[in-house]
Amino acid sequence: MPQFSEQSPLEQYDQAYYDILQVRLLQLVSELFPEIKGSSQMIIEEIGWGSYNQVMGVTIWQSEPFQGLAATVQNFFSRLCRTAKVQRSSDHQDYAIRFPFHDGNEFTILGNDMGRDVAVLQILQSCLAIPLPKVIKYDLGKDNALQKPYILQNRIRGQTLEVLMDTLNSKQMTHIVEKIAAITAPAAGMISGENAADIRGWESKLKQFAVPTYTVAEAFPDYAQPSAEPAQAQTPLKYLIVHCQRWLAYEASMGYSKNEALWADIIVVARSLDRLGLLGDCFHLVHDDLFPRNILAEVKDSTSVEIRGIIDWDISFFAPKCVAFRPPYWAWIGEDAQERDEGNARIEPEDDTGVSLQEAFLTAASDEYIRFGFSQEGVFARQLFYVVERGVLTPCEVDLANMLVSQWRTLYPSDFTNSDSW
Structure with a gap:
């Protein structure tokens, strides 16, 4: 049984889970690679896990590389296989298998929709010139040896930037963010899982952001549930206004009217941001989990690393331009920074290493x-997007929205005078 840290979400699974998983993975790998003659030509190892998916690494040799190493299920599945001093020959291929923790029918939130994951990777492979996993084979059903949906993809080798942070290649990092943001669409929303089988025309098949969100719907099960409606082509300003109106309609269906004035003020701020040119005129691709854990790199020399690939595209979508240009403030603020606090973009680093990284970036x-990522208005624009997308039905969300409106009123008081927000 693989050993996991105390923070692992896999703790809830007992030995029986791993006993079954070992057998199923062995059978699946044998079916995916029928040319192998025995288990001595494969190693299966734990790579990691996310909020919804488990990832296992698979190494396949064309010939038997192990001499004197028993190739039992226990041997090739355990961490022993990861650390054993085995000479790897050049005739091997590295893969990764991703599959959900839960049963395949439990696609209740974005991260569990593996069909969408397949579509995202296939579309990005066709239009994004940065290293990312390539889909080799997938099965979105349960009629397979694993009895779960899975994706087989090539494995990108490297260490995460969590390990190599101090030698971050800032020039390459900025290049990657700008390359991602250069992919645009006429609507806000998420790539649809319908594109898994055919990526042609994907721009016209985006799914709009859900109102209510899945989190809100779970809290209020007696009211309207999320639906995967097609996203409409519109300007970023129009999107923000319409999304506010959708939330207002949802709140009205609950008999809740306390946020009407707040939503009106949010629309005033949105119009101001549009006037300042911070929303753009189309929607840009956002990797919303572009943090060190999902950036693989290797040491290039004594002062820098080379980024080898970007992984974990589960939380990716199209949003106004300001959202796509979030700076990697985690690089120079340090481990204590709240990674999703957009205000971190305007915090100055406290040590020499942080100063050097920020200056290089x-x-x-x-x-x-720099304008979209670091300006006070750019930070406001990103914060506003997430307020609008998530809604204002909790005290924390209401407090954040009121704070943004209050600060914007201080900066641009005339925008709230005789405004026709609707």
């Missing part, structure tokens, strides 16, 4: 990136 970034 600012030197490499374009003027557009």
